[in-house]
Amino acid sequence: MSVILGPNRYGKAETRLVRVVRDGGVHHLKDINVSSSLSGEMAAVHLTGSNAAVLPTDTQKNTAYAFARKHGVDQIEDFALLLARHFVRSQPTIHHARVEIDEYGWERIGGGHSFVRGGREVRTCVVHHDRDGRTSVVSGLKDLVVLNSTDSEFHGYIVDEYTTLRPTTDRILATAVTAHWRHASPEADFGKSYAEVRQSLLDAFAGTYSLSLQQTLYAMGTRVLESRPEVCEVRMRMPNKHHFLVDLEPFGLDNDNEVFYAADRPYGLIEGSVLREDAPDAAFAWE
Structure with a gap:
């Protein structure tokens, strides 16, 4: 019997991220849940345990936090595109990135910094990007x-x-x-x-x-x-x-x-x- 490695991917699931933008006394809140999955030259890590091609899932989490600070978070689709393109462009062993984001709504309840969790639906997006463009x-x-x-x-x-x-x-x-x-x-x-x-x-x-x-x-x-x-x-x-x-x-x-x-x-x-x-x-x- 011959055995081969099938399709696979790995990533960091459900990175909770809250971004507060302070515009003087008025604050703006963005509350999201980010999940990233990467695939590419991953045969060795499965077959021999070598991590040489692996970008750690902890690094994926940290990238989401850092990008929220550096680039801000406006539309979740744009933030997902930013992350997916970064993972593929920065790591030669990563050929495909999938980024999924859920956004939770908050409503202002008075003053500039008080909010209540909205009763509306959850907004979502899924972005795919690969090295073929x-x-x-x-x-x-x-x-x-x-x-x-x-x-x-x-x-x-x-x-x-x-x-x-x-x-x-x-x-x-x-x-x-x-x-x-x-x-x-x-x-x-x-x-x-x-x-x-x-x-x-x-x-x-x-x-x-x-x-x-x-x-x-x-x-x-x-x-x-x-x-x-x-x-x-x-x-x-x-x-x-x-x-x-x-x-x-x-x-x-x-x-x-x-x-x-x-x-x-x-x-x-x-x-x-x-x-x-x-x-x-x-x-x-x-x-």
Whole structure:
């Protein structure tokens, strides 16, 4: 039997980094989580234990901190690009860098230096860069919780001997959206793009009379592609946060779609992608 080394990478996961910019008495806060993964000439470290080609994961962590001080942190996509390009350009044994960043929002609550953790979604990005000059940027968000209290139906599905679900023409539709969108170019106004993609997702969710969560997912992805030319693909993960009507008849009460039980599990999970017909190859971006 012959054995060979397969694809591999290594890195530093979840480097927590908070950057405070002091503009006189007004402070600005950036709170991010940085994960880097590197690959390249790593056969020796796996086969013999030689670390000669390895940039330590601790160094990757320190680079993130140092770059935050030297270059600042504005849009997370730009900071990820800066790190990924540095790792590949500075180390001949590193051929590919992947940098993933989550950003946590804080809202000012008075004065110049007081904040409260925002209840909004988490902003995300993943950047790839290799020594051949290929670069990709995937922006995104997670935990964007949305709900329509009506204008949603579910019926006409397959019924077999195990089906107990009743069809409905008026239900609550709720989900926590995880969305990732691929940019056609690694250069963009990422802040503006993020804000407008987010608004497109919300507008489509609110404006779609839904016969299925899949239909809503497709409408949301389509709205993004129609409104944002810099985006070539959208991938979404949308759990169906079920709301079941409570039977109040034992208490002598009716319940005309007013009182619901919000179940957290099990839940339906809908996943899908929407992309332009001429979108460039996606394999590199989604690794």
